[in-house]
Amino acid sequence: MTDPVPVRRALLSVSDKTGLVEFARFLAGQGAEILSTGGTAKALREAGIPVKDVSEHTGFPEILDGRVKTLVPQVHGGLLGRRDLPAHQAEMQQHAIAPIDLVAVNLYPFEATVAKGAGYEDCIENIDIGGPAMLRSAAKNHAHVVVLTEPAQFAEVQAEIAAEGGTSLATRKRLAAAAYARTAAYDAAISTWFAGQLGEAFPPRLAFAGILKQTLRYGENPHQQAGFYLDGSNRPGIATARQVQGKELSYNNLNDTDAAFECVAEFERPAIVIVKHANPCGVAIADDLASAWDAALRCDPVSAFGGIVAANRPLDAAAAEKIAAIFTEVVVAPDADAAAQAVFARKKNLRLLLTGAMPDPAAPGLTVRSVAGGFLAQSRDAGRVAAEALKVVTQRAPTPQELEDLLFAFRVCKHVKSNAIVYAKGMATVGIGAGQMNRVESSRIAAWKSEAAAKAAGLPEPLAKGSVVASDAFFPFADGLETAAAAGVTAVIQPGGSIRDAEVIAAADKAGLAMVFTGMRHFRH
Template identity: 85%
Template sequence: MSDILPIRRALLSVSDKTGLIDFGRFLAGRGVEILSTGGTARALREAGVPVKDVSDHTGFPEILDGRVKTLVPQVHGGILGRRDLAEHLAQMDKHAIAPIDLVAVNLYPFEATVAKGASFEDCIENIDIGGPAMIRSAAKNHDGVAVLTEPQHFAEVQAEIEAQGGTTLATRRRLAAAAYARTAAYDAAISAWFARQEGQDFPPRLSLPGVLRQGLRYGENPHQSAAFYVDATSRPGIATAMQVQGKELSYNNINDTDAAFECVAEFDRPAIAIIKHATPCGVAVAEDLVTAWDRAFLCDPVSPFGGIVAANRVLDAAAAEKIAAIFTEVVIAPDADEAARAIFARKKNLRLLLTGAMPDPAAPGMTFKSVSGGFLAQSRDAGHVAASDLKVVTQRAPSAAELRDLLFAFRVCKHVKSNAIVYAKGEATVGIGGGQPNRVDSARIAGWKSEEAAKAAGLAEPLARGSVVASDAFFPFADGLEAAVAAGATAVIQPGGSMRDAEVIAAADKAGLAMVFTGMRHFRH
């Protein structure tokens, strides 16, 4: 069989009609017989493109409200019949089955239907059956059939036909691979949705649907390859963001920006989170973004350079001027006004990402982590602690101001690598330590950083003096709490549950601290 496949007959049936009319006109102009169904046939006819209904081609009408229209031998035989086998050709001739050389199908919009919160019945009706069958048939017989499953394939195939007189085997194989990837992702989305309907968070088989957003220059390091895939049902964030300006995002940019946006989404009031290597180096809430920025930056004036900044409000000129004053890799926010965009535009390498909305930090979802030979799946850490959830375990209860800061610090703690310690004052971080093999080192590091930040700001005493402290997990010994006391903390929030809780409580009472237990841990590895 020749490498170049001329197109004499094509079947077009698409839900996304982007590029359809131009491609239909191109095929018709080359004398290609176009078969089609339903809305696709109607759109082509209205554009003046000659088209033959599949039911006229097969002699079999659409039945069962359109559920059966292409599942007939005249369609699948025309697609699957091998042109290089005399026996196949003879059988096709005997049963009046005409070869179909090109199949362009994109599927019922199941993922979009689920994403908009449609009813169970509507979701079921948007499960395509004939489409995947035709796609898989054409992909299997790619030696003799070109299969197009995405709107961008129209222009690619048209250019090749114009240049070569038909499609090449290399192109048909590439399209076949894309076709199987599409049906696999489609089935994965359906199976995941069905599992959720049945209350199965972890079904016996789990497939992850993903659409390639972009290839990346490399992964965490230059010797690693990488790409960015998105889920069609993604919550607002890095996967849904529009990049307004700046260089191409890197693997580390994407990872760090996701961490920053998830952190800032925790807060209802205007908030800024500054992230470096997926770890907060300053977080604050205030009445406006400028004040939040100043207080977040004060926590660690060294680390933000080359970092990621996330805001949970529309960025204005005043906030943009503050952020743009230092070298920043990425800024992400729900939106930015024209003045802010103009200010960021002066920093041509700065990536500005706008999401249009904030994610709900309490919304359910799944996270995944690869391990050798498999992956781990877990529900998102959507846990939140309210004042009513806290148990006062010391002789002194926290003041209203301390209680406010304790709840703030514990929310930030959720986004710091374990073992995590966060000092906070006035709803702003004043010392952060994490990623250490023991909690006492994290407490000491956070205290030391508060001292360095105070020196940089020309202040007489460490920022952590008079702060509260949050720990993502219980203090296994009193030494971690004693390090927090040395740093200047006056109140503590921690999960509790250690065999030595009594020892830790006694140390807090001895130092005059207020301490509350949350009963909820926030490990982050």
């Protein structure tokens, strides 16, 4: 084996023809013979580049509507034959198999075909067979063959050939690894689509792949490494966001921003969510974003400092001025007008992300979490409770205003780490207790926060007085509810289902509270 390896013969067959003509013209100028198929060959001929059809090279025509054109020994023998083994060279000469030194293939656009909602037969026809086979053959024999899977790779290979007369083993190894990653991702997309066609939410083998968008400075802590990968679903959020300004996003920034944006997507009216360490610390709905910000901030102004802010409407200058008045790490919204962007521009370290759209909180999808030796997969928590599905279990039914606040609080609860307690009043959170090992402590923390927030606002009584309370799961004992009652709540929403429901209901009746059961819980660990 010699290194660098010159390119005397190249096979180009691409669906994405970005940069194709320029790269092929360079190879031809280096004296390489260009082999090609179908539309790629046509594009090269129209550009005046000498090209030989693969069918002419192999002596075998394309058949079965083009399903078979490169699956022949003359192609795969040319890719897999080792140049350093005399026996391989002898066999290749015996069967008139010419070596192929470079393969550039990007696959039929299966993922794009599925994404546009194409029918079953169209998707099947966009499953590439010959392309992955050639990529795998070339990658296996990377000691002698260079393989390209993306137009972005053309420039670096062209520069290396121009400078060195061929490709280095290091480059070929790296590109071989990229080729196997590409075919693995391609097969994962196909298997996932097939599982969906068969109605298998959790098939016997679950394959998924990611595309590296960004290598992060570090993970949750500076001694951890991290990367941000896209799954190809294009769900609006941090994956689709355009960063308008600010420092590079960290692992924690991305995690918290995702939590904030998914929470704010729950609401139809203008809403603001403030998140700190993946938990909402203030959520509010109002007629405009500026008013929603005021109400959300009032819930916990201490925790909001250095937090993440999400809006479900394009930001205007009025909202931007209020948000920029305190130290904020990230602001994310579907859009922001020029005046709002000018306001944020005064805070050079603030990251402004514009996603272009809002995610659908009811859309299906999987969430995945690693565990030792494997991972857990589950459907996204797309559950929502409607007013008509609630069961009134107390002597008093909630008033219309209480009912509105109860439904709002329960939606927020879905995005608070368990054990979760949310006090709300006037479509705004007024106290949040998150992540405690028992529910009564979450109730106490939320009540304490409502007192602290009222004191900070100069109000004479805790914000929780006259509020409603939501619990993400049932109250196992009456003590959590009694703590909320002592804080001044008037109504309660919870899933129900405890063996002590009767005890909890009796406590609610004794306190004069209205209570409804949802029949649905929202654990978030």
